[in-house]
Amino acid sequence: MKRFVAPFAIGMGAVLALSACGGAATTTTGDSADDGKLVVWNWGSSDDAAAAYQDAVLAAFNEKHPDVEVEIVSQPFDQYYTLLGSAIEAGTGPDLALFNGGTQLKSRADQIVPVTDELADIKDQLAGWPAFEDGGETYSAPMFLQGFPVYYNKAIFAEAGLDPENPPTTWDELSDACDTIASETDVSCFALGNKEGLGIEFFMSGFGSGIFTPEEYDAWIDGERDWESEHAKQVLQLWADTSADGWYNDGANSTAMFNDSFDLFSGGSAAMVIGLSSGIAHWKQFDDFLGEDLGFMMPVTVNDGTTLALPIEGGIGYGVLNQDKVELGVDWIKATVDRDALADYSIAGGQIVSDTTIELETDIQSAQDIVAELPGSKPLLHTALGGDTLDLLHRLGQQLLVGEVTVDDAASQLAASEG
Amino acid sequence: MTAPTSTRAVVLSDPSPGWPRRTPKVPRRKRKITSETVTPYLLVLPVLLILLVFRIYPLLLGINFSFTGDQELNGVFVGFDNYLFLLQDERFQASARNVLVVMLFVPIEVLVAGLLATFIFIKVPGHRFYRSVYFLPVVLSPIIIGAIFNIVLGANGPLNAMADSVGLPTVDYLGQTMTALPSVLTVHIWATFGMALVIFLAGFSTLDQQLLDAAKIDGANFPQTIWHVIIPGLSQTIQFVFVTTTIGMLTGLFGLLYTMTAGGPGAASYLPEFLIWKLNGEARPALASAASVFLLLIVLVIGLIQIRVLRRATKES
Numbered sequence A: 001m002k003r004f005v006a007p008f009a010i011g012m013g014a015v016l017a018l019s020a021c022g023g024a025a026t027t028t029t030g031d032s033a034d035d036g037k038l039v040v041w042n043w044g045s046s047d048d049a050a051a052a053y054q055d056a057v058l059a060a061f062n063e064k065h066p067d068v069e070v071e072i073v074s075q076p077f078d079q080y081y082t083l084l085g086s087a088i089e090a091g092t093g094p095d096l097a098l099f100n101g102g103t104q105l106k107s108r109a110d111q112i113v114p115v116t117d118e119l120a121d122i123k124d125q126l127a128g129w130p131a132f133e134d135g136g137e138t139y140s141a142p143m144f145l146q147g148f149p150v151y152y153n154k155a156i157f158a159e160a161g162l163d164p165e166n167p168p169t170t171w172d173e174l175s176d177a178c179d180t181i182a183s184e185t186d187v188s189c190f191a192l193g194n195k196e197g198l199g200i201e202f203f204m205s206g207f208g209s210g211i212f213t214p215e216e217y218d219a220w221i222d223g224e225r226d227w228e229s230e231h232a233k234q235v236l237q238l239w240a241d242t243s244a245d246g247w248y249n250d251g252a253n254s255t256a257m258f259n260d261s262f263d264l265f266s267g268g269s270a271a272m273v274i275g276l277s278s279g280i281a282h283w284k285q286f287d288d289f290l291g292e293d294l295g296f297m298m299p300v301t302v303n304d305g306t307t308l309a310l311p312i313e314g315g316i317g318y319g320v321l322n323q324d325k326v327e328l329g330v331d332w333i334k335a336t337v338d339r340d341a342l343a344d345y346s347i348a349g350g351q352i353v354s355d356t357t358i359e360l361e362t363d364i365q366s367a368q369d370i371v372a373e374l375p376g377s378k379p380l381l382h383t384a385l386g387g388d389t390l391d392l393l394h395r396l397g398q399q400l401l402v403g404e405v406t407v408d409d410a411a412s413q414l415a416a417s418e419g
Numbered sequence B: 001m002t003a004p005t006s007t008r009a010v011v012l013s014d015p016s017p018g019w020p021r022r023t024p025k026v027p028r029r030k031r032k033i034t035s036e037t038v039t040p041y042l043l044v045l046p047v048l049l050i051l052l053v054f055r056i057y058p059l060l061l062g063i064n065f066s067f068t069g070d071q072e073l074n075g076v077f078v079g080f081d082n083y084l085f086l087l088q089d090e091r092f093q094a095s096a097r098n099v100l101v102v103m104l105f106v107p108i109e110v111l112v113a114g115l116l117a118t119f120i121f122i123k124v125p126g127h128r129f130y131r132s133v134y135f136l137p138v139v140l141s142p143i144i145i146g147a148i149f150n151i152v153l154g155a156n157g158p159l160n161a162m163a164d165s166v167g168l169p170t171v172d173y174l175g176q177t178m179t180a181l182p183s184v185l186t187v188h189i190w191a192t193f194g195m196a197l198v199i200f201l202a203g204f205s206t207l208d209q210q211l212l213d214a215a216k217i218d219g220a221n222f223p224q225t226i227w228h229v230i231i232p233g234l235s236q237t238i239q240f241v242f243v244t245t246t247i248g249m250l251t252g253l254f255g256l257l258y259t260m261t262a263g264g265p266g267a268a269s270y271l272p273e274f275l276i277w278k279l280n281g282e283a284r285p286a287l288a289s290a291a292s293v294f295l296l297l298i299v300l301v302i303g304l305i306q307i308r309v310l311r312r313a314t315k316e317s
Helices: A002-020 A048-064 A077-089 A120-125 A154-159 A171-184 A199-210 A214-221 A230-244 A257-266 A283-293 A323-336 A339-348 A365-372 A387-401 A407-417 B007-013 B035-065 B081-088 B090-121 B127-139 B142-152 B158-165 B177-205 B209-217 B222-233 B235-251 B254-260 B272-281 B285-313
Strands: A037-043 A069-075 A096-100 A145-147 A150-153 A188-190 A270-274 A294-297 A312-314 A316-320
Touching: A037 A077, A037 A323, A048 A069, A048 A323, A048 A339, A069 A077, A077 B272, A077 B285, A096 A323, A150 A154, A150 A283, A154 A171, A154 A270, A154 A283, A154 A294, A171 A188, A171 A270, A199 A230, A199 A257, A199 A270, A199 A387, A230 A387, A230 A407, A257 A270, A257 A283, A283 A294, A283 A365, A294 A365, A316 A323, A387 A407, B035 B285, B081 B090, B081 B285, B090 B127, B090 B177, B090 B235, B090 B272, B090 B285, B127 B177, B142 B158, B142 B177, B142 B254, B177 B235, B177 B254, B209 B222, B222 B235, B235 B272, B235 B285, B254 B272, B272 B285
Parallel strands: A037 A069, A037 A096, A188 A270
Antiparallel strands: A096 A316, A145 A312, A150 A270, A150 A294
16 A cells, blocks of 8 residues: 555645646637637537528628638537537637527636627527526527427327317316326326436426416526525425326336437327427427327416416527637627528428517417417526536436425525525 | 375465565665666557556646636636535535445456356356357447346336236336436446456466366365365456456446436436536536546545455455
8 A cells, every 4th residue: 555655645746736837728719820710619410401501601601701711510419518618628629619598608608708799789689688698798699599388289188088279278277187188098198208307497497487476487587596485395396296196107217308208299108298499309390290289388377476478598509719709709690690591490490590580481380379479488497597506406306206305305405506 | 196186285385376476585786777678668668658648647637627626716726625515515425325336236246257257167058158148248338238228127118017017016227216326237237247257267267277176086066166266266367357347337337327317316326427527517627527536536445445355355264
């Protein structure tokens, strides 16, 4: 052991000496001297519609900067933030990177160059800005809107003897519908995947406007959250109760949300699912499987004094990481919200785009229903949370399902995590 | 014809084949620097340089980085703050507890590999076939194995369907706190024991046949042969397998954890390696570096303790 201790002590000494100099990399990246190139990281540009949109963005950008070479690096999404974090720390990060709005962008705000003034001229043109703002600064422009609509399968409703054209509007009606589906069919009421703990964030944001009063909702988004309040605890209680009441497919904690639980819904093994409005698991993908049987419903009223709102906000947008290329970066961001490019993608890719003046040209009724609810929509409750709290919520969401933590304990842990 | 040698006599005369023997101290003579004395060092120099540049230097950088802050404190020296934060972090505490669970599974893998290697060594019928079959999972990617066992162990999977058909209760193996990590570890053992088996077989090939013959002549039965001849004879191999299996379990479970449980439910199947990945993904790379240093220390300490303990345990008293 002595042979080991001496070199280790020397090594630690050297490390502490190194530390005194500060060892971390700067956040400014790229080769500032090379103004003729812009390195952009993103994910999910592999399908035809996304590739066509990317080409359209590139064309819009090159109209302004014909001599700038844009190098687009498409990374796998499940590794994206890990790769990006490592690259930034190593000083080899891109000039611009795609970010999810909300928690993912806000927790990295210190690494992104604020572009509040630079984007001021397009502010009125788009919806969904709050997901890209932090501390009074704007960090990106939303390309698409992301929300958590509840979809249902009209054929299963009909099989259970429920009215497929009139989905539940209150919690009691929803509970009755789930009881009926359980007794009259052999499918589960809701498709749920909670292996990554995502289920509870879908539940909270999906049903939140029917639980919290509008004042509580707005305060929550503004950062004034009381996890031990009656309605916050009610969210946790309803989550645990619905599982205990058998609303979900077996083994939710070992089922992945993407794509297993959505496959359950697409395949007709569940009557309802809280899905997404853009990107994946949305109306266009579900329509491919369910066609005319796909229905969209608003959150249901749980408490009196609530105002139902479609939970939706800015989905994704590019952030500028290289201080020396802000001008090019801003023009790239503006190209990503180019009206023509977005209009084409909204039809081909099944996106609800941030430019709400673009008419969604589709005959898929649920998409039109979602668009119709946009004016009264509200930001998502879970993306207002910090990364630590959101991760804790994921883990508590799993523990509530298996009965390992009480609602009171979960609420106090969440309250403590937010200081 | 020589008289038959007793097992004990042979073992005692050569207590642990391959162990470095202590030699009486002799005064050192100063070596002259000649091409013959320098050449060996020159030959290993490229490897040493590669180790220094690609292993030691990044390691030191990582340790250095662990003493700096994240986000707004990026690059700022924060002393042991990251380490103190980790000690109070629920996920880190769960990871540390789970390391102990992993340690319980190490002897199982060694035992399984050792026993099956012994059966192959004594040439049970079909031993060549079994040798290939046992090794096959080693060549599969952990992601593929994870995907397969996700289905097999699923709440609605074939294993539960079989249990249900014979009236046994069904279990959501990967979604329950008590079963998640043991399920992953069992799959890991299935997937990796083939490598330990090959090492055991290599060890068997160095075993002194004279000892085995002597044991047979002395009338030792199979368990006695294993206990008094094979285990002492394979002491170094067993140590090696123990240490490499431990390191493999602590640093090679990420793929399975990622695909099978994602660390859950709660933090029930978190291991340090998974935590490091999660922290880095949460934009806290310096904290992840501190967790990496902890993992390095855990592996070092456990490895050294194992070598000490096993050195004694596998010696014939």
